[in-house]
Amino acid sequence: MARIAFDMDDVITDTYAAQRKWLETTYPETTKFADGRKFETFLSDVQHNHFWEMLGEGEFFGEIQPMEGAVETLRELNRRHELFIVTAATLFPKSCIHKYNWVQRHLPFFNADNIVFCANKSVVNVDYLIDDHAENFVGLEGQGLLFDAVHNRDSPYPDRIESWAAVRNYKF
Template identity: 35%
Template structure:
């Protein structure tokens, strides 16, 4: 049995889809998702807009679930020790909202297996699935890069493009699609 740390934003929660939808609703401009490819997160928006979105009450509570994540995380949790690890301390509203989001969409994850932190350098696990190099760089286990537009140029890690590839990597045979 392996210990697996899994990030939330851009891994379990479809942050990309959400920020584009919120921006279109609030600012009346539709941004082509391809404009997010290979650029720093939030850089396609006018200065300050991304931070404003992330600090808006309700923002984190309403992020859509990443396709396939519920089924694969449930299957992983049945065979391994799974921890949800989110660097949530930067955005005060995110703590309660992320917990409520997890309770709704991933009710099989026990509260003892949810870690909200400021820095993930303290995380000890066999694997970490994350979309940010800053979290994987110092990780002592096996880092697994979950594809997101901002990390497309990275080649230093084993890349998992979607939850189907996560299931294949961990050899999960019985995942409901």
Template identity: 30%
Template sequence: MRKPIIAVDMDDTICHLVKRAIYHNNNDFPTHLLRYEDMLDWDTDHLRHPNCTQEIFYGRPGLFEELEVFDEHVVGEMEKLHNAYDVIIVTAAQPKTVIEKWNWLQKHMPFIPIENFFPCKRKTLINYDLLIDDGVHNLVPALQEGRKVLCIPHPWNLKAREQYAFQLLTTWQGAKEQVDLILGG
């Protein structure tokens, strides 16, 4: 009998990408300071300095290896989930960031094997029973396909959280128990 598959996003789900990108932006462009609370959409071009492109904001060499874990519970809860379910990491990545993301994952969650690491932007192409993600572009299609989702709340998904009945994962503390309830395990 196969274990249920839990697809888990990386950026801003198990680690903090936007907060770290904002930190670097604010150091590099002090005339255009950004705040996490102002990141109300994926398109943040109007917030950034004119010289700060998407590539500069998210493409800083080594950025993905320096990200902080989401909270103090995420590693332990991910290991519990890994032991109980078939956990796959499904993360959007540019070719040059794949190795950084893999290195981060091995540093913080070495129990996740390489065969469970999927660099993939279009998550609807992947088979899973539950998606844990912060991206509306992933959560809404999954919900529309009848899949189960857990949303990591951030300012950029507030509008969608108001529109859709996403179950929320506001902290990783107790995540395994929440997933058990959702999957009936």
């Protein structure tokens, strides 16, 4: 049995799609962009600040949809492995309760004692951490697996996971 940790934003939840939807609704005149563009490349300073203020309020994180295949795969892995959610919610402290409630609503089988809110993910003692930011693997005792996301497509990090289907098929 492996101990596997998963990041929440852009791994379990489709945060990029939710952010894009918010931006297109809030700033439809300026957010006509091609898939794959980072938001900071087309937002004005005022828009960028408004975007970060919205994230800081926290409620946004409770309404994000799960990534395709995430819930089913986590349910399946939960039968064979010890799972953790390790999310940097402390960067947006007001998001913690919303993320916790999201897990309760979408992953009712998940052990609530295994939800970790921390920015330094190297503190978790796991065999694997699946995250969309390679810098979260620094100091990690286990194996980091970089989950594919718009913002990390240029990362040279070698151990990548492209989708939840790939997570399901990974040999933990």
